[in-house]
Amino acid sequence: MLHEAGIPVHDVPFVSVGGGLGSFIMTDVLRICGVPTSSIKVLSNSDTPWQTWEYLTRASQLPPGERIRSDAGARPDNIWGFPSYAVHEAWQDRSPKLLWQVLVEPILTDFFSPRAATVFATVKREADRISYWDMLAKGQVRMVRRRAGGGYFTLLTPPAGTAPTKRVAIRSQYVHLAVGYPGLKFLEDLQRFRETYDDYHRVVNAYEPHEHVYESLKKRPGTVVVRGAGIVASRVLQRLMDDRERYGLHTQIVHMFRTFVTGPHGSGPWMRRPGGDGWAYQAFTFPKSAFGGQLKAQFRRLEGEKRAALAKAVGGTTTPKLRRWQEQMRQGRQGNWYHPIQAVVDKVEPAPDGRLVSHTSSNDGGYGRYVSDFIIDCTGLEADMPEHRVLADLLEHGGARRNGAGRLAVGENFEVTGTASGGGALYASGAAVAGNHFPAVDSFLGMQTAALDIAADLARRGFCADLGPARSFGQWLKWVTGRPV
């Protein structure tokens, strides 16, 4: 069929679709397990593995110099996590303070977390080392389909003018999907407002560039409504508070929590998460042990409803309790310019003077009306899976199915359930495989976990070498000395 359509077919044993950090980490592990660059292709719209991540972090107020929400040992450029980012930055900055921080965290200090710039720089170095650029093929992936003779066809549209045909097909034994979020979704009332009044200026999503909000507040005092209770909400708040302090602004902040957490919460002394002032506090996106300890083991053991109940107990929106930012919020409450409230927004309308009015109701039955110059949506809702073209096609034609959380169902080796094709296998990692046996998929360590488990499965199938202690040590030595794999 492809032949008849005039679509050229290329053969590569392993294809990774996505080209973000998920694909990068997968190829890193495979290269360390002895797979040559000629056996791997990464199909992507992105020029670099960190491009999308950089865009999202920058827009959500984590410019390169700021510290991200990630553990010292979670290094996408180093599967061993040793030396950690804390040691790396301490050496780079000649700063023993960072070593002290990682020694006494989180008891005497906040958790150490690396700067976004450190992640970019180290991933770049590792990408060079593993010859990532030789494996990268630019283009838009249209679909991944099972092949009658086993394995898969991946259909790619290369950038205009770079290939003789509009489409090319890649025939492979294995496919790995790391396509990230299907997309971002707006809060419904805000989406309605934007569409009704065609106003994309005053109502913004924190994941979109919205620098104009901060610039406008520098010129003219104003009121901002912040919605959301996660890391992005706290980053946006900190930016507003930093600007207030730095430029002597008079910004008023109304912070709306749909769920207002008043203190520690949970089912008992062994399941009690810290919280207060509206927030649920947690250092990382999941309790730390979900990344590799007790909670990870529990998730693996449980199934169905019990697993969903555990996910509910430990999930939810959280943010790390960072000392500096806590002090800013305290000052804001005392100075009467930061107003955290519990509220559900019923609708947003324009005021006669062009500002915004949020009509709210609260749990105690009260109604409110808040006028603001801007609304920043920090809720970070994710779009549904079928919003992504490749995933939608896979659900419809590829045999894939959804799990209880609505994401791709995968087995313990991250093979997408129902998509096996002859001796071939289709794997997935990252946000698309949430809600399975491993909760922390959408994290550096989570993507490494998936990559290592996939590589172990591929080693069993004879595609790559096993990563035993000897190879691991030898490869680590190469990493340390910067020699190619």
Place this chain on the structure above:
Amino acid sequence: MIPTLAGRLQTRIFLLATVGVVLTALVVPVLPGTTGSPARTYATAYLILLAVAVLGLGWELVYHLLMQFRWDKDWPTIFGLLTIVPEGLLVWVLLDLGMIPGVPGPVAFSTFAVMFGFVWIGQWLFVNGPIRVFFVQWRLRGGRVV
């Protein structure tokens, strides 16, 4: 660290059987306050190491219980260092009371303190990084070695 109970027990035994054995071999010749032949000192040192391993299995149960009160179910790096105090004291008291089987005679506190401190810090440093170089899945499996 984010250990499971199985991971704790395995890591404890693995560390003492590898790093502990090597570091003990290295430190014995320079221990202060020793009397008698080197063979006798080695025998004493390894018996102490064995006692630390056996008692350690009990300690791990206690730590695991305490960890349950932490939301993150983690065991901060500094805890791994500070637990030298209760563990060291217990072994010293048992040693002083002559309750560690096989130890031929009294052991000077300086001998014990240097050996115990050296091995403890060595294995603590090893578990906070280098172990992952050999066992890349160690930290992703709650500290299980096998």
